[in-house]
Amino acid sequence: MDDLSPEIQNHNNRPNRLIILAIGCVVVAFLILLNYAMISKEPTTASSGVVQVGKVAPDFTLQLFSGESLQLSSLRGKGIVVNFWASWCVPCRTEMSALNTIYASTNRNEIEFVGVNFWSMTESETAARNFVAEFSVEYPTGQDRSGNISLDYGVTGIPATFFIDDKGRVLKRWVGALDLDQLESLTSEIIPKN
Structure with a gap:
C-alpha cells in the first residue's frame, strides 16, 4: 500500500x-x-456609540504623559476637542499635522485639546510616548490605561474626535481622519459665545 x-x-x-x-x-x-x-473617512454622528450628540460628555480623569492628571470637567467654560488615537493607526498619523496646527492657532482661554491614546492594551506606553515625541504634540495627552474612557465614549474606530461645547455637551463626533479645513470648521463651532 x-x-x-x-x-x-x-x-x-x-x-x-x-x-x-x-x-x-x-x-x-x-x-x-x-x-x-x-479607516473609513465618513463621519459618524448622533446615532453611533454611547456618547450622543447634544448630550453631556462623560467626565474622565486622564493620567497625562507629563505626569500630571487632567479631569475633563475642569475644562468647562471652554470648547474642548477630545481626540482618540493610536501610534499604529495610519489615519491618526495623517491628521496629526492638522491637530497640531489648529491647536497652535487657538486661544487657550476659548479652546483646549485633549489627546487620548486608545486602549493601552493595544500598544505599549513607550510606543505612545514615541508617537507624541515624533509629532511634537503639545496639547495634554495621555493613555487610556483601563480602556474605560474609550468605552464610555463608544470609541470603536480611530481616529475618533469629539467636539464639546463650553457647557460640556458633545456638538459633533467624527470617526476618521480630519483634514485642516474640516478641523478648523468644526473647532470654530465650539468657541464659547460670551
Whole structure:
C-alpha cells in the first residue's frame, strides 16, 4: 500500500489544498473588511456609540504623559476637542499635522485639546510616548490605561474626535481622519459665545 503511484498521492492532497486555500481567502477578505472599517473617512454622528450628540460628555480623569492628571470637567467654560488615537493607526498619523496646527492657532482661554491614546492594551506606553515625541504634540495627552474612557465614549474606530461645547455637551463626533479645513470648521463651532 505504500507503493501508491504519484498520481494517486497527488489526488489525495487536492482536498487539503482546497481547504487551505478557502480558509486563506476567508481570512484575507476579513482583514480587508476590517481595514476598510477602521479607516473609513465618513463621519459618524448622533446615532453611533454611547456618547450622543447634544448630550453631556462623560467626565474622565486622564493620567497625562507629563505626569500630571487632567479631569475633563475642569475644562468647562471652554470648547474642548477630545481626540482618540493610536501610534499604529495610519489615519491618526495623517491628521496629526492638522491637530497640531489648529491647536497652535487657538486661544487657550476659548479652546483646549485633549489627546487620548486608545486602549493601552493595544500598544505599549513607550510606543505612545514615541508617537507624541515624533509629532511634537503639545496639547495634554495621555493613555487610556483601563480602556474605560474609550468605552464610555463608544470609541470603536480611530481616529475618533469629539467636539464639546463650553457647557460640556458633545456638538459633533467624527470617526476618521480630519483634514485642516474640516478641523478648523468644526473647532470654530465650539468657541464659547460670551
